[in-house]
């Protein structure tokens with residue numbers, strides 16, 4: 022039987038309101054895309070709002086016992102907020118001072134970077150959502166330090182190919198958002214901060230997974246890659 026979160030703590034009207042606001046912002050930017058010059062920023066806002074909506078939706082659908090207001094992942098730490106604020110600032114400053122450079126997709130190198138960026142966003146989002154769906158009750162937005170009921174070792178689906186598909190997805194999705202906006206500084210910043218974050222987190226998470234699942238996890242770890250550069 023699924024135990025649902027206490028509605029007194031996670032009030033449904035607040036969840037409805039957040040979903041409504043995310044949907045409205047997403048709709049606004051989809052509607053504006055035909056009319057604005059800086060289309061990359063528009064696409065970035067669509068990707069960002071869709072990402073946060075899907076964080077809650079996927080949790081609520083596949084792991085309802087864990088779905089709270091925090092599942093939107095909107096309070097994802099000061100660093101996350103700062104990184105996205107700086108990325109928006111960079112995008113607009115470069116657009117103001119170097120408008121041609123920022124929007125010139127007729128250049129071969131720009132077109133390649135932007136196309137790769139979109140591919141990373143789509144692949145990253147799919148990997149993240151599939152991971153949350155496949156792991157179900159074993160997935161949690163915080164790292165578990167004690168094994169809860171229903172926490173089983175997941176090795177099927179996307180976990181057959183990737184050891185940390187939701188981290189893989191988040192990493193490449195975030196890199197992609199900076200590539201489509203042609204934000205060189207934020208691209209470096211996102212890559213450095215996210216790499217450090219996931220490097221430490223995977224080490225910490227795996228120390229507990231080894232305790233929970235012993236040899237099974239060890240063998241899994243030895244045979245399935247992470248596919249984030251320089252993380253084994």
Ligand SMILES: C[S@@+](CC[C@H](N)C(=O)[O-])C[C@H]1O[C@@H](n2cnc3c(N)ncnc32)[C@H](O)[C@@H]1O
Pocket residue numbers: 152156159160161162163164165166172173174175176180184185186187188189226229230
């Ligand atoms: C935010 S989820 C991330 C899951 C995984 N690292 C990923 O990137 O898809 C964190 C929780 O997932 C659990 N977890 C990670 N890999 C797992 C696996 N293969 N099977 C079961 N639980 C796993 C950890 O114990 C942790 O509490």
